[in-house]
Amino acid sequence: MFDDEERRIISKSRYLSGLQCPKLIWYQFNAPDQIPPPDADKLAIFEQGHRVGDLAQELFPGGIYIQEGSWKIENVLADTRKIIRLRKPLYEAGFLFGNSYARVDILNPVSSDEWDLYEVKSGTRVKEVNFSDVAYQRYILESTGMKIRSCNLVHINRDYVRRGDLEINELFTVDDMTETTGPLLSHIPVDLQWMAEKIREKDIPDIYIGRQCTSPFECAMIPVCWNYLPEHNVTTLYSDRAKGFSLIEKDVTDILDIPADMDLTNKQKIQVDSIHTGKVHVEKEMVAGFLERLIYPLHYIDFETIAPAVPIFDGTRPYRDIPFQFSVQVQTSADSVLEDFSFLAEGAGDPREEFMLKLRDAVGNEGSVIVYNASFEKGILKGLSETFPGHSDWIEPLLDRIVDLLKPFQAFHIYHPGQHGSASLKNVTPALTGSGYEDLEISGGMTARNEFSRVTYSDVSEEERARVRSELIEYCRQDTVGMADIVRVMRGLIK
Numbered sequence: 001m002f003d004d005e006e007r008r009i010i011s012k013s014r015y016l017s018g019l020q021c022p023k024l025i026w027y028q029f030n031a032p033d034q035i036p037p038p039d040a041d042k043l044a045i046f047e048q049g050h051r052v053g054d055l056a057q058e059l060f061p062g063g064i065y066i067q068e069g070s071w072k073i074e075n076v077l078a079d080t081r082k083i084i085r086l087r088k089p090l091y092e093a094g095f096l097f098g099n100s101y102a103r104v105d106i107l108n109p110v111s112s113d114e115w116d117l118y119e120v121k122s123g124t125r126v127k128e129v130n131f132s133d134v135a136y137q138r139y140i141l142e143s144t145g146m147k148i149r150s151c152n153l154v155h156i157n158r159d160y161v162r163r164g165d166l167e168i169n170e171l172f173t174v175d176d177m178t179e180t181t182g183p184l185l186s187h188i189p190v191d192l193q194w195m196a197e198k199i200r201e202k203d204i205p206d207i208y209i210g211r212q213c214t215s216p217f218e219c220a221m222i223p224v225c226w227n228y229l230p231e232h233n234v235t236t237l238y239s240d241r242a243k244g245f246s247l248i249e250k251d252v253t254d255i256l257d258i259p260a261d262m263d264l265t266n267k268q269k270i271q272v273d274s275i276h277t278g279k280v281h282v283e284k285e286m287v288a289g290f291l292e293r294l295i296y297p298l299h300y301i302d303f304e305t306i307a308p309a310v311p312i313f314d315g316t317r318p319y320r321d322i323p324f325q326f327s328v329q330v331q332t333s334a335d336s337v338l339e340d341f342s343f344l345a346e347g348a349g350d351p352r353e354e355f356m357l358k359l360r361d362a363v364g365n366e367g368s369v370i371v372y373n374a375s376f377e378k379g380i381l382k383g384l385s386e387t388f389p390g391h392s393d394w395i396e397p398l399l400d401r402i403v404d405l406l407k408p409f410q411a412f413h414i415y416h417p418g419q420h421g422s423a424s425l426k427n428v429t430p431a432l433t434g435s436g437y438e439d440l441e442i443s444g445g446m447t448a449r450n451e452f453s454r455v456t457y458s459d460v461s462e463e464e465r466a467r468v469r470s471e472l473i474e475y476c477r478q479d480t481v482g483m484a485d486i487v488r489v490m491r492g493l494i495k
């Protein structure tokens with residue numbers, strides 16, 4: 001009996017979905033099977049959130065986990081009612097008020113009858129959406145008669161540096177949100193009322209796509225709601241989604257239909273013109289100037305990193321990039337073929353020392369080092385030089401040899417209509433060279449780091465580990481070979 005009711009219950013995540021977009025909560029209640037499931041990258045984020053949540057429980061030792069791993073509301077409520085009398089820290093206790101439900105990460109008993117509420121997040125700061133999140137829980141608990149003394153957000157302390165064993169009290173920061181959530185409480189019953197009415201509507205809410213599709217969360221419905229857009233749609237206008245959304249509200253979806261009197265930036269005008277003509281925009285002098293700066297032997301390099309929320313290695317902070325892989329393509333002269341060098345860390349130990357030794361050998365000490373979006377690779381190298389000063393004698397000169405291939409694309413000295421308003425390597429490579437990532441199992445940096453972590457730090461078969469490692473090498477190589485191909489095409493374009 002309770003299963004049917006559960007389908008009608010507004011949980012905290014559904015409440016937050018409703019605040020983000022009425023159409024999203026409508027789908028969650030009326031057509032959940034049409035919501036695309038989360039992809040592997042999203043699941044990895046959820047998994048990291050669970051691990052951080054479990055660690056935060058150690059801030060309040062001796063507590064009781066309510067129905068660990070179970071989502072069955074009826075059981076969670078029954079256990080909470082039974083265990084709450086023990087006045088011990090409670091993890092994941094559940095409360096129902098009307099048809100609104102909240103499960104609290106941590107409840108800690110204080111005085112004889114009060115509780116402190118803690119919501120745990122794996123981020124490093126308080127975000128706007130966290131206020132609604134905590135206020136909702138407070139509203140439900142207080143409505144059921146719980147006395148809440150304080151409401152708090154537990155999040156990762158970005159300044160924590162691991163030295164030896166994890167120090168849980170240093171890893172986390174606790175922000176008191178009691179005062180800031182107070183004024184929000186009166187809005188919640190109003191929100192719940194309109195959400196209940198919206199859910200009951202027969203028709204799908206008629207809502208334009210807009211900023212709410214990616215904020216505060218990337219909406220799972222994007223593949224459904226956005227699929228009517230043409231290839232060159234106005235949301236791809238360079239560096240200005242807001243302009244695109246304002247056009248969509250005027251029912252202009254195609255870049256080719258943008259009114260002539262619309263205020264566009266120079267780069268957007270180049271984008272629109274190249275779609276009209278179907279030709280690559282090239283500012284030959286600027287491109288030639290860029291290419292003249294390249295000195296043989298050329299080294300095309302790309303790094304992959306992990307950035308764990310909870311530091312794994314000594315001397316590292318939360319979310320600090322730890323390089324575990326590189327690909328280098330070396331071209332000694334204009335006519336020579338690429339020489340391929342790869343490094344992919346073995347085992348679960350700190351990969352940085354070996355990464356540096358292998359990289360030093362691969363890049364030598366002369367010729368240009370070409371990267372795409374230099375701030376990333378430079379940031380990694382500077383961090384390594386600071387942490388391992390014994391390597392600064394070759395890293396510092398290497399920094400001076402770096403040339404950023406992003407620059408001519410960011411400046412629109414070259415623009416191909418197939419870039420769809422983006423200068424990212426993942427857009428430029430297929431547009432300019434015709435080869436892309438579609439045949440690769442791993443096709444993005446986030447997937448690469450998740451997959452490396454999965455096969456390195458968790459229990460998988462040797463066969464699976466070998467399969468993923470070979471895919472990682474292919475993926476990283478695609479980035480560097482792609483860069484070399486881009487430069488080859490650029491040379492052709494200025495002839």
Ligand code: SF4
Nearest residue numbers: 021024213219222225
């Ligand atoms: S994709 Fe956008 S319009 Fe569609 S449900 Fe999500 S937030 Fe709403």
